[in-house]
Amino acid sequence: MNADVDTASRPPASRQSQKEATRxxxxxxxxxxxxxxxxxxTTIREIARHAGVAVGSVFTTFASKGEILSEVMQARLDPLYAELDRVMPHLRGSTADRLRTxxxxxxxxxxxxxxxxLSHIAAxxxxxxxxxxxxxxxxxxxxEIIRETLQKGIEQGEVRADCDLQEIVDLLMAAYAWTYRLVITREAGTQAMIDAMDRQIGLVAEGFAPRG
Structure with missing residues (x-):
């Protein structure tokens, strides 16, 4: 009962701070x-135990395990996309080479x-x-980054203007995710996966290149 009273009487800022700390x-x-x-x-119960909080506290903050993973990945990927935004406009070479980079x-x-x-893909x-x-x-x-690269390729005459860019984007993203199977099936390192993706981009590029 005392704990309930203490929680109820705690100032809103303090409760918000505790909620953020739990998150x-x-x-x-x-x-x-x-x-x-x-x-x-990974289960919600294991996450709660590892975090040292009640299972109910996890569900109070997140709707599902997938939502937790989404926030984890967003925090990781935002700096990567910021770096790509900085680098991509300065890349030289063909459309295929820019995609490879x-x-x-x-x-x-x-x-x-x-x-x-791999968890991000599995979700x-x-x-x-x-x-x-x-x-x-x-x-x-x-x-968007892939589409912008392809759009620049159209402007440079390296990508057919009649191509469905979203289909190419989907194909490249599927190839990228599928390449990670090499980690499981062959214990492939980073360079082996880059080499495999480079070859797949080459095949896709043959399909979007201008005819004749």
Missing amino acids: LRVLNAARELFDTHGYQG MFAIHFEFEARHVRLF AYDWTLPPGAKPYGHTPRLQ
Whole structure:
């Protein structure tokens, strides 16, 4: 009863501060667990235990495990996209080469926590995700960067103007995600995945190149 009275009488700023502290503890715990146990291998109960909070506190802050992962990945990916925004306008070479550089930067970035990124991909196939979750494929900034690169290719005469750019974006993102299977099937390192993606981009580029 005393605890209930103390909580009720606590100033709003203090309660908000405690809520934010709980949120950060949950996100930090989830980041570690997703990176070691994967998406399917991590449960809300384990996240709560690892964070040192009650399971109910987790659900008070987040709607689902997928939403927790979305916030973890957004915090990780925002600096990457900021770096790409800085680098991409200065890249030279063909459209295919610019795409290769962009994806190479992605592979090198995710190599630090590759299992965490595999969790990000796995969440895309969780049909129970709520609308607020943003797994791989629901990150609009990545799609925008690819589309901007292709649009520049049209302006330079390297990409056919009649191409459906969204279909090319989807194909490249699918190839990028599929390349991560090499981590599981062959224990591939970053350079092996970059080389595989480079070849796939070459094949896609043959399809969007002007005819004759």
